[in-house]
Amino acid sequence: MSKNKQSQPRVAYFCMEYGLHTDFKAYAGGLGILAGDYLKGAKDHDYPIVGVGILWKQGYTDQLIGEDGQPYDTYHNYRYDFLEDTG
Numbered sequence: 219m220s221k222n223k224q225s226q227p228r229v230a231y232f233c234m235e236y237g238l239h240t241d242f243k244a245y246a247g248g249l250g251i252l253a254g255d256y257l258k259g260a261k262d263h264d265y266p267i268v269g270v271g272i273l274w275k276q277g278y279t280d281q282l283i284g285e286d287g288q289p290y291d292t293y294h295n296y297r298y299d300f301l302e303d304t305g
Contacts, residue, residue: 229267231256236271243277243296273298 235250236242236257245251253269260267275295284290 226266229260229265230270231260231267232270234271236269241300242298244271244273246278 229259231253233249235245235253235254236254237245237250238257245254252292253271257267257269275296279291279293281289281291
């Protein structure tokens with residue numbers, strides 16, 4: 219990269235999900251994987267970028283059928299205590 223980092227525009231990338239690591243379940247599919255790839259690419263090239271999203275406490279629903287034959291939803295509760303505070 220030939221430009222001085224101070225002269226580069228600062229970028230905030232907003233997305234509802236990010237595929238950054240398999241242990242960090244903040245993505246469902248293609249959109250999250252693409253957003254994660256953008257952030258990883260920017261980091262690899264030392265671009266000043268920050269990803270802004272939502273850290274969901276519960277994941278996507280699993281729909282099950284109860285003994286009475288009626289559908290009901292269950293949610294996975296996620297723990298993020300392994301994440302590092304970056305500032």
